[in-house]
Amino acid sequence: MGVHGRGGMFVREITVRQAINEAITEEMTRDSNVFIMGEDIAQYGGSLKVTGGLYDKFGPDRVRNTPLSESAIVGSAIGASMLDTRPIAEITYFDFVGVSMDQIMNQAAKWQYMTGGRVQLPLVLRTQGGGYRGNGAQHSQSLEAIFTHIPGLVVVMPSSPFDFKGLLKSAIRDNNPVLFIEHKMLYNVKGKVPSEDYFIPFGCADIKREGTDVTVVATSYMVKLVMDMADELNNQGINIEVIDPRTLNPFDFETVKKSVEKTHRLVVVNEAHKTCSFAREVSARVVEEMFSELDAPVLTVGALDVPIPYAKSLEDYVLPDKQRIMDAIKKVMKY
Amino acid sequence: MEKNITTETYCNLYRSMKNIRYFEEAIQTLYKKNEIRGSAHLYIGEEAIAAGICETLDKEDYILSTHRGHGHSIGKGLDPKYMMAELLGKEHGYCKGKGGSMHIGDSKEGILCSNGIVGGGMPISVGAALSVKLHKKDNVIICFFGDGAVCQGNFHESMNMAAVWKLPIIFVCENNQWAISTNTKDTVAAKDVADLAKAYGMKSVIIDGNDILKVYETALEMRDEVIKNQGPVFIEAKTYRLSGHYAGDSEIYRTKEEILEAWKDEPIIRFEEWIANNRPELIEKFKEIEQECRLEIDEAVKFALEDSDPPVSTALEDVFTYGSAWERRDVCERNYGKTGN
Numbered sequence A: 001m002g003v004h005g006r007g008g009m010f011v012r013e014i015t016v017r018q019a020i021n022e023a024i025t026e027e028m029t030r031d032s033n034v035f036i037m038g039e040d041i042a043q044y045g046g047s048l049k050v051t052g053g054l055y056d057k058f059g060p061d062r063v064r065n066t067p068l069s070e071s072a073i074v075g076s077a078i079g080a081s082m083l084d085t086r087p088i089a090e091i092t093y094f095d096f097v098g099v100s101m102d103q104i105m106n107q108a109a110k111w112q113y114m115t116g117g118r119v120q121l122p123l124v125l126r127t128q129g130g131g132y133r134g135n136g137a138q139h140s141q142s143l144e145a146i147f148t149h150i151p152g153l154v155v156v157m158p159s160s161p162f163d164f165k166g167l168l169k170s171a172i173r174d175n176n177p178v179l180f181i182e183h184k185m186l187y188n189v190k191g192k193v194p195s196e197d198y199f200i201p202f203g204c205a206d207i208k209r210e211g212t213d214v215t216v217v218a219t220s221y222m223v224k225l226v227m228d229m230a231d232e233l234n235n236q237g238i239n240i241e242v243i244d245p246r247t248l249n250p251f252d253f254e255t256v257k258k259s260v261e262k263t264h265r266l267v268v269v270n271e272a273h274k275t276c277s278f279a280r281e282v283s284a285r286v287v288e289e290m291f292s293e294l295d296a297p298v299l300t301v302g303a304l305d306v307p308i309p310y311a312k313s314l315e316d317y318v319l320p321d322k323q324r325i326m327d328a329i330k331k332v333m334k335y
Numbered sequence B: 001m002e003k004n005i006t007t008e009t010y011c012n013l014y015r016s017m018k019n020i021r022y023f024e025e026a027i028q029t030l031y032k033k034n035e036i037r038g039s040a041h042l043y044i045g046e047e048a049i050a051a052g053i054c055e056t057l058d059k060e061d062y063i064l065s066t067h068r069g070h071g072h073s074i075g076k077g078l079d080p081k082y083m084m085a086e087l088l089g090k091e092h093g094y095c096k097g098k099g100g101s102m103h104i105g106d107s108k109e110g111i112l113c114s115n116g117i118v119g120g121g122m123p124i125s126v127g128a129a130l131s132v133k134l135h136k137k138d139n140v141i142i143c144f145f146g147d148g149a150v151c152q153g154n155f156h157e158s159m160n161m162a163a164v165w166k167l168p169i170i171f172v173c174e175n176n177q178w179a180i181s182t183n184t185k186d187t188v189a190a191k192d193v194a195d196l197a198k199a200y201g202m203k204s205v206i207i208d209g210n211d212i213l214k215v216y217e218t219a220l221e222m223r224d225e226v227i228k229n230q231g232p233v234f235i236e237a238k239t240y241r242l243s244g245h246y247a248g249d250s251e252i253y254r255t256k257e258e259i260l261e262a263w264k265d266e267p268i269i270r271f272e273e274w275i276a277n278n279r280p281e282l283i284e285k286f287k288e289i290e291q292e293c294r295l296e297i298d299e300a301v302k303f304a305l306e307d308s309d310p311p312v313s314t315a316l317e318d319v320f321t322y323g324s325a326w327e328r329r330d331v332c333e334r335n336y337g338k339t340g341n
């Protein structure tokens, strides 16, 4: 069921999973050089159930099941991208990038630069990370900071169906290697998505909620956790402004800066282990560049520094939760 | 070894080998004068492989090279002038001084990448071949690698994927018997590397990589085979790394006698002898080519030495290419429709 949105366009409620599928379908329909590959993504529709229906529509050449070879999956995406095709490769779990790490950090990230722009790599690497599902330490990680640390990769990490679709379409049309990070807890989340074409640019954060007291920068599934508690905090007299950077590289520091100039307080929430996390990067940058604007120390929230455990009680304790995020927000309000 | 090879081809093969040899000798000299930063891996003794294989290629056949890659680039037709400038870290080098010896790549010139990571180019060659196949072109991808790369997981992942997807690749293992200081016999379990390719169902051959005409003929046959039968093939070219692992290597791991013995089998003299015995009418022409090559490389060195350093501002360029996705626009759920997006 759809409704007409403000601009007169048709807006529907769809899930993140459908949004990703639509973005891929539309781009593959438009451009015959776009193709997808990954483990079990064809008839089966992928372990992530994102690529359903594509095989029937586009056939085996353009919807390719690959051998269980993560290094060759990423490498072949690189090679194909160098020769006028636009591959979208799926790595089922973020954790598996370890197996293809050289291809990502030494090949994908560097060829444009090392050749002074004589080679281009228009490719998208989709993967799925995050915890809260009892998948254990090798299937639950949030490894984005490893990739924002390596120059040469666009790192996209959306949180809503609208952002997933608009950013994936931009990623597919862009001429750079893009790491597109999905979260297992977001696939079934619904949201409004227009039915006509739209594109979200890289490096433009979205202010998910305007507020006056504390700036809360959050990524991926953490945006949902924070948004879900915003009303409750408001009732307690704390009016938070929620910023979702949407892309981590390029990172929209301007939007964060303007917000902190208004609120003078900042909490950064990410699911990754706190040490060397992207949250700490944002925190460090704000402290370096706008220390005098701050009325309170910048606080970060992230997973405890242990591998993600299996048992529910343990996983709940290790990963960021509502209480820990609220505590941080209340704490910066005390200054 | 001769079949229907034209005079022009003989000359091309010779020119290519000579250019590579003089280029590498020039690098050796420049290295001693501290003009080359980092390390430069020389291809001396292996010239017949790059020259023989590249001579069979179309403009739209692409190659992927290795850390020992100057020969492949020159064989494929890159200009020694800009290569030399790149090795010297100069502004007009192929990669504007950002790549250096190990990272020459230029998709327009038919070389997708060289690689500082042993075996790192192999999966990339699979994707390049996939693209050729998806575009239904009659072209091949040449994936060069050394015997050391055979021990990498990437070797096996790539061979397997290329075989199951029936991709147009010629895998070329340049078995020069050494990987830095370690001999192949101590690292590769198979008797011959080519045996491994058979396990992936590929046609594979072992050839004398120092016999330029054999390399050339094999490459011609294999290229036809790939295009006709749609699937990868494998060439193991046995050769010997006459120079150290890199310019300046102490080479304490092998004897002088072994190296001297190997020099007797080096490909350029072998070809010259063959020509003298079988096509003596070409001797004069070969002398001319030799002079031209020497001049070309001398000029390349001069050009590179005189070229300027890249301006520091360029260090920040070429990380990304900026298309429309990089234009700042306010596209978000809240005001979607308001701003006319």
Ligand SMILES: Cc1ncc(C[n+]2csc(CCOP(=O)(O)OP(=O)(O)O)c2C)c(N)n1
Pocket (backbone or CB within 6 Å): B041, B067, B068, B116, B117, B118, B119, B145, B146, B147, B148, B149, B150, B176, B178, B179, B180, B241, B245
């Ligand atoms: C992944 C990786 N491991 C190690 C090295 C260091 N290294 C550079 S060249 C080389 C030997 C490679 O041997 P081979 O593939 O036979 O090529 P050759 O040098 O003999 O031409 C090694 C170990 C590297 N560059 N990359």
